[in-house]
Amino acid sequence: MQDLLLKTTKSKELFERALNLIPGGVNSPVRSFKAVELSPLFISKAKGAHIYDADDNQYLDFVNSWGALIQGHAEKEIIHAIEKAAAKGTSFGASHEGEIELAELITAKMPSIQKIRFVNSGTEAVMTAIRLARAYTKRNRIIKFSGCYHGHSDSVLSNSGSGVSTLGIPDSPGVTKTTASETLTLPFNDLSTVEITLSKYPKDIAAIIVEPIVGNCGVILPQDNFLTGLKELSKKFKLVLIFDEVMTGFRIGPGGAQEKYRITPDLTTLGKIIGGGMPLAAVGGKREIMDLLAPIGPVYQAGTLSGNPISVACGIASLKMIKPETYEYLEKISAQLCDEIENYNKEKGINVTVNRAGSMFSIFFNNSNVYNEESAKKSNTKKFAQFFFEMLNRGIYLAPSQFEANFISSAMKENDIKKTLEAYKESIEKV
Ligand SMILES: *Cc1c(COP(=O)(O)O)cnc(C)c1O
Numbered sequence: 215m216q217d218l219l220l221k222t223t224k225s226k227e228l229f230e231r232a233l234n235l236i237p238g239g240v241n242s243p244v245r246s247f248k249a250v251e252l253s254p255l256f257i258s259k260a261k262g263a264h265i266y267d268a269d270d271n272q273y274l275d276f277v278n279s280w281g282a283l284i285q286g287h288a289e290k291e292i293i294h295a296i297e298k299a300a301a302k303g304t305s306f307g308a309s310h311e312g313e314i315e316l317a318e319l320i321t322a323k324m325p326s327i328q329k330i331r332f333v334n335s336g337t338e339a340v341m342t343a344i345r346l347a348r349a350y351t352k353r354n355r356i357i358k359f360s361g362c363y364h365g366h367s368d369s370v371l372s373n374s375g376s377g378v379s380t381l382g383i384p385d386s387p388g389v390t391k392t393t394a395s396e397t398l399t400l401p402f403n404d405l406s407t408v409e410i411t412l413s414k415y416p417k418d419i420a421a422i423i424v425e426p427i428v429g430n431c432g433v434i435l436p437q438d439n440f441l442t443g444l445k446e447l448s449k450k451f452k453l454v455l456i457f458d459e460v461m462t463g464f465r466i467g468p469g470g471a472q473e474k475y476r477i478t479p480d481l482t483t484l485g486k487i488i489g490g491g492m493p494l495a496a497v498g499g500k501r502e503i504m505d506l507l508a509p510i511g512p513v514y515q516a517g518t519l520s521g522n523p524i525s526v527a528c529g530i531a532s533l534k535m536i537k538p539e540t541y542e543y544l545e546k547i548s549a550q551l552c553d554e555i556e557n558y559n560k561e562k563g564i565n566v567t568v569n570r571a572g573s574m575f576s577i578f579f580n581n582s583n584v585y586n587e588e589s590a591k592k593s594n595t596k597k598f599a600q601f602f603f604e605m606l607n608r609g610i611y612l613a614p615s616q617f618e619a620n621f622i623s624s625a626m627k628e629n630d631i632k633k634t635l636e637a638y639k640e641s642i643e644k645v
Contacts, residue, residue, distance in 0.1 A: 216252065219607045224268035228256040249615040250599040252606075260287035262625040265611060273611035274630050276620040280613075281429070281461050281574065282486040284544075285535055286625025292490055292531045299527035305519055312526040319533045320488060320496065323468040326478045330498030331507060332521045336460035336485035337365030339495040340423070342507075342515050343481045344369055347421035347454035349513045350503050355415060357422045359402040361431030361587030364423055364458050364483075368393045402428060402586040403436060405443040412451050421481075422448055423456040426471035429619040430461070431590050432576035433569040441475050448480070454503065460485035460495065461619070464533065466572045467541055490532025492525035540624050544573040548622045551575075551631045555638055564642055573622040577601075579645075590617060597645050604641030610634055 232239035240246045240254065247254040255267040263286050265275040278286065285292065299312075313332060321327045333339050344356060344367075356369060364370040371386045372394040398419075400407045412419060422444055428434035448455035457479035463470040464487040472479055480503060485495030498504065506513045552570045555577070559566060565581035578584045579601070580593040598616040605612050610633075613620050 216603055218252070218603070220271045221269050222253070222255065222267065222271070225256045226253055228268055229253055232256075244613075244615055244618065247614045249595065249617075250602045252599075252603065252614075254614075255611075262286045262288070263623060263627070263630055271609070273606070273609050274626070274634060276610065276612050276622065276634075278621040278623050279491055280486065281465055281619065281621045282489065282491050283621075283623055284465065284487050284540070284573075285490075285532065286623035287491075289532075289535070289625070291535060292528055295527045295531035296492070296524055299524045302523070304524060305522055307518065310521070310523055310526075312523055312530060313521040316488070316526050316530050316533070319530060320484065320498070323464070324470060324472065324482065324498070326472060326480075326500075327482055327498035328501040329504035330496050331504070331515065332494060332496050332526070333515075333517055334493045334495060334519055334522075334525075335365065336458075336483060336495045337367055338517070339460065339483035339485060339497040340364040340370060340456075340458060341367040342497045343456050343458075343483050343499075344421060344423065345515070346481065346497070346503055346506055346513055347456060349506050349511075351420040351453055353418055353420040353453070355396050355398060355418045356420055357398045357400060357408065357411060359424055359428075359587075360399050361402055361428055361434065361590060362423075362425040362458070363430030364425075365460075369397055370423070372397045372399060401588065402434060403440050404586070405440055405447075408444065408447060412447055416451060419451060419453050421454040421456050423458055425458050425461065426475060426477070427462050427466060427571045427574075429571075429574055430617070431587050432578055432584065432593075432617050433571055433574050433619045434584060434586065434590065435569060435571055436475070437585060441471075441477050445477050445479075454480045456481045456483065458483045461574070462571075463487060464536065465574060465621075468536065468538075471571075487532065488529050489525050490528040492522075492528040493519075494522070494525040494529050541572070543624055544622060547626060547628060547631050548573045548575065550628070551622070551634060554635050558635075558639060559642075562642075566642075574619040575622075576616075576619055579616065601641055601645045604644050605637055608637035608640065610637045 229239050238246050258268050259266050317330050368389045371389050459470040463484040481499035483497050508514045552568050567578040567580050567584050569576050578593045579597040584590045593616050595616045
């Protein structure tokens, strides 16, 4: 394990303390920095485009709470909304007006969502979407794609994306064979395999679930007609098409990837940005499917803290701050960064692949196209780890795994982009 050139004594002490009580010292595996063979940083505060570790080192943050923060950290209006809500009570366990307001904001931007239910995490949203699809179709099996991550519920934890593949666990122990056997995992961007599978099980598949733009294997874009094809097959085989837009919702644009590719899924899962950095997620879609939920329908789903007033207030404030100009700005600075990286690579003959969708991007240490999990896995993770180390030493905090997306926030200035580019040029030299 290498040591950073920065002073990280306090982070190390905290990690030692955490290791005694918290498995691996972390509450979510990828935070451990295991994939980049470093001791993880403990963060003490964050503001705008920057985060600060326990030793008070400052970093330009490209994780942004794994994409949940589109405005960067501790934005004034958002903090104000949280404070105002908190002063009125932290949780009611009853309905309140904010839930309706947030539902109105989301459905206005995503017309495929006729009805919505709020939950606390993307994992819960996906779990509910799959339960609904099974109830609606009266079928059991689902199709998912390798490299896509849909949270950590049992049905979607067979051969999943980033966290799991980074740690090299193909299937998680504790997930029963029966559950895993009901999930068919197919390669992303390969429509013919989907077609063949559906022809083999024409009356068994309840749902196809997909990240329309993959973010959890690093960024991978859908090829022409892949998503359209999934939509057509879903109709033909009368199954439920679920777009997992927990990451892409409000990131790719106000209407998510479904707006960009003009596809209407039957169900959509959201999370991350809609909570503005607080725990909040949602499942929504066609009225006739959503109305199967209790209390009007037979499909059970509930949550003590669902629609929490502070989370909802935070989500509303964050969504209201997003203007069309926000996406224009994000597109501009993101293109600037990634295009200049690519130009530099060409000039110097550096073989890495840059994939970008709006303000999310990945730099793969891989000299061929990355279009599915298999091609992503050809990346040189040792080189990535060295690159991550070099960037971190220069104050740039990237996602600590080759198989994760980096996120640009609107708090970043053109100067930050320039600084990142300079750090890139120096770091890539050393790899
Ligand atoms: C983050 C993510 C999830 C899981 O959300 P949690 O809130 O971490 O449970 C599910 N699907 C996608 C596409 C995600 O990016």
